[in-house]
Amino acid sequence: MFTHSLPKLFSKTETQEIIRLSEDGRQKRGGLVGGIRHDNIRRAEISWLDDQGSAAWVMDRIVDAVARSNRDAFQFDITDFKERLQVAAYDEADEGHYDWHSDIGDGPIARHRKLTIVTQLSEAENYEGGELEINLGSASYSAPKELGSATLFASFMLHRVVPVQKGQRFSLTCWCHGPQFR
Numbered sequence: 001m002f003t004h005s006l007p008k009l010f011s012k013t014e015t016q017e018i019i020r021l022s023e024d025g026r027q028k029r030g031g032l033v034g035g036i037r038h039d040n041i042r043r044a045e046i047s048w049l050d051d052q053g054s055a056a057w058v059m060d061r062i063v064d065a066v067a068r069s070n071r072d073a074f075q076f077d078i079t080d081f082k083e084r085l086q087v088a089a090y091d092e093a094d095e096g097h098y099d100w101h102s103d104i105g106d107g108p109i110a111r112h113r114k115l116t117i118v119t120q121l122s123e124a125e126n127y128e129g130g131e132l133e134i135n136l137g138s139a140s141y142s143a144p145k146e147l148g149s150a151t152l153f154a155s156f157m158l159h160r161v162v163p164v165q166k167g168q169r170f171s172l173t174c175w176c177h178g179p180q181f182r
């Protein structure tokens with residue numbers, strides 16, 4: 001199916017700490033894979049974590065989860081983590097969302113994305129809408145909304161974040177890289 005979910009990858013305290021770390025580097029409006037900004041496609045505030053420094057423990061947990069999930073569910077060639085961890089905030093105030101897209105882009109790094117892992121950093125009852133959906137062709141898979149759970153999918157799969165109608169949703173995204181699919 002090319003999707004795989006893990007419950008409770010991070011605890012509540014840890015998700016709060018990740019949001020706090022992201023506040024240091026917050027910038028307005030997330031760009032797209034190639035750096036293009038387009039408000040009709042994505043409306044979110046993004047920031048990047050220092051995975052060599054204050055957020056090294058977050059990266060360690062993600063790398064471990066990816067190794068286990070890749071062995072159990074994907075068996076892709078994953079060789080690198082070439083990008084920093086992204087925290088995104090989708091807000092009711094501007095109907096934060098991200099339309100259908102694939103994470104594999106044209107750039108030298110985005111071209112090598114193989115797996116995407118997204119962790120839920122907000123309590124499900126704190127927002128409405130904001131579902132992460134992965135297109136499976138005739139149906140779509142809606143990622144579990146439980147705080148701290150993570151969902152992995154092949155980066156080429158179309159996915160979206162439904163507009164947030166109430167409250168605010170935070171997510172943590174990490175991309176895993178390897179030789180191009182062949």
Ligand SMILES: O=C(O)CCC(=O)C(=O)O
Nearest residue numbers: 088103118132161171173
């Ligand atoms: O926030 C999410 O759930 C998904 C983010 C995403 O798809 C991306 O940044 O490429």
Ligand SMILES: [Fe+2]
Nearest residue numbers: 101102103159
């Ligand atoms: Fe994406």
